Amino acid sequence: MKFAKIPMATINRLSIYMRTLQDLLDEDVDVISSERLAKQCGVNPAQIRKDLAYFGEFGVRGVGYRVNDLVNQIKEILGLQRPWNLAMIGLGNLGSALIRHANFVKHGYVFTAAFDVDPQKVGKRLPTGLIINHVDELEELIKERDVHVGLITTPASEAQSIANQLVLAGINGIxxxxxxxxxxxxxxxxxxxxxxxxxxxxxxxxxxxx
Amino acid sequence: MKFAKIPMATINRLSIYMRTLQDLLDEDVDVISSERLAKQCGVNPAQIRKDLAYFGEFGVRGVGYRVNDLVNQIKEILGLQRPWNLAMIGLGNLGSALIRHANFVKHGYVFTAAFDVDPQKVGKRLPTGLIINHVDELEELIKERDVHVGLITTPASEAQSIANQLVLAGINGIxxxxxxxxxxxxxxxxxxxxxxxxxxxxxxxxxxxx
DNA sequence: TCATTAATGTGAATAATCTCACATTAGCGA
DNA sequence: TCGCTAATGTGAGATTATTCACATTAATGA
Known part of the structure; x- marks a missing residue:
């Protein structure tokens, strides 16, 4: 393990490895080699080993990687051993669909706020129980509900303005x-x-x- | 202009340039320099020139690029001067939202087929007028309606099987x-x-x- | 205990990509 | 017509990312 700048591509691949490993866990696979994992992820085996080497030594030579351990290690690396609070801004077709989408919850993300400008939508309760607020209340609620990441699904014309407001509210991820x-x-x-x-x-x- | 392998990253950036240029057209900007365009796209100016150089010389030295011309050139490069027919497979939250999403139409893509396995959904008419068919009819309808690209929005567990069927039906893009x-x-x-x-x-x- | 085996971890080689720097050239005005 | 200006097009260099190839090492069984 070295101290080096981690390529963005490595981070993205770690997510892919993690998801594939989680699938393997469901199939009761205990141990996997970089070769088999690589095939399943569509990458080069050396790539996987290099990616992991940025962060430590997680495998057992001559054996492979313990699936369960590696999932946890990757979660640790990515900062996914804790919940992250999300806010959706824009509840049109796409925003509404995404907020219902099971995958976010499955991976430990939680929507704690939702915003729109349409008075018809403001005040409505989403299937998750969350109530839609007006964008005017963005800054206040973002702080109050400890939102970490904002998801922008507004029309393109509004995106920059929303981004500015998110930054002002102290958000560091969009x-x-x-x-x-x-x-x-x-x-x-x-x-x-x-x-x-x-x-x-x-x-x-x-x-x-x- | 050379005959060389085009980086994937270049192709993706061309889409970004195109969209930014289309926005500029709406603002009645006639001519733009690589420097200004680069700033707006968040890339290096030389990158833009290099990307375009793979395909020809589109600018005017000392002046810049004529916005309207460049949009058309990029469309030509990407193969967007013709319509592409799409099929959506899976009409859950996400699929339904995407098929309604204005951006596809705006960029010249047309949905000519939609599939699901849920008998409750099959036969229903979407807001666009398109009727949802059962996945059993996939191969037949894909061919009949000249679908070029399939969009998979099924649960993860079904995706590979659907992909196989799409390939069998002659689809080359997913x-x-x-x-x-x-x-x-x-x-x-x-x-x-x-x-x-x-x-x-x-x-x-x-x-x-x- | 020790050789064997299998798969990791990693330095070096290769490949891909980006950026710099500048020669080139179209347009413009005197 | 000719020189000046501004921004393109591009070779060369720098940087970043991927793949190879092999030395290393944990586990296993005789």
Whole structure:
């Protein structure tokens, strides 16, 4: 183990390893080699070992990795041994669908606030029991409910303004689903989820590849 | 312009440039320099020029890029000067939200088929007018309606099986929202959209960064 | 106890990607 | 017409990421 800057790609792959390992646990697999895990994750075995080597030695030479242990180690690395509170901003089609989506809960994330500007929506109770608040109350509630990460699912035109408000409210992590590049200070980490970019990439491969 | 392997990262950035340029068009900006565009996209100016250089010379030295022209050039490069037909497989929360989502239409994508296994959903008409079919009819309808790309929004446990069926039906592009790594033959291009991975990455930055 | 085996951990080689720096050139005005 | 300006296009260099290849080592069984 060294002290080195960790590649972003490594962090993303750790999530993938973790999920694959969790599936393996469900199938009662106790131990797995980097080779088998790599095949299942679609990466190179050495890549897995290198990725893990940034953080320590987790395997047993000649044997492999104990699945259960490795899941916990990766959780520890990623900071997932604690709950994280989320706020959804924008409860249109996408926001509403995501907040109901089981995967967030399954991975230890909890929505503790939801915001929209539509007076028709404000005050409504979501299936999770959470009540939608007006965006005007954003800063106050974010602090009050100890929100750590904001998910932006507003129209693109509103995304930057919401991001500014989130930063002012002290948020350091934003998951942005709006198809714009939002600008934030360095203290805030933004990740973008953009399916049209992925679709464009498929279109490119279909039209030029064959 | 050279004949070289185009980095995947370049293709993804082209989508981002295109969208930013389209926004600029709406603001009646005629011409833009790589420097200004770069700032707005959050990349290095030389990166933009390099990316474009893979495909030709699109700028005017001393002036910059004509916004309207460049949008069309990028569309041409990505293969977006024609419509692409999509099929949604899985109409739970996420699938239903995505199929209504305006961005696909805006970028020239059209849903021509939708599938689910739930008998309660089969036969229902979506707001777009599209009728939900049973997955049993997948292969037939995919061919009949000339679907080019399949979007998988089923539970993770079903994703691989659906992918297999899509490949059998002749599909060469899959956008996978299920949180598993699906395996397909080389002829088929898969892109994954996975928000929990992005959230995990934010969690990592929040817990280790500060 | 000790050789054997299998799979890790890792330095070195390779490959991919990004950035710099500047030569080049289109447009513009005198 | 000609020089000046501004921003492109691009080779070379720097950086980052991936893969190889093998020395290392834990477990196992004779």
């Amino acid at each position: 998951l942005n689903f709006a198809p714009v590049q939002i600008q934030v200070p360095d203290c805030c980490h933004v990740e973008n989820v953009d399916f049209t970019i992925k679709l464009d990439s498929i279109a490119y491969h279909l039209s030029s590849g064959v | 956008l996978n929202f299920a949180p598993v790594q699906i395996q397909v033959p080389d002829c088929c291009h898969v892109e994954n959209v996975d928000f929990t991975i992005k959230l995990d990455s934010i969690a990592y930055h929040l817990s280790s960064g500060v």
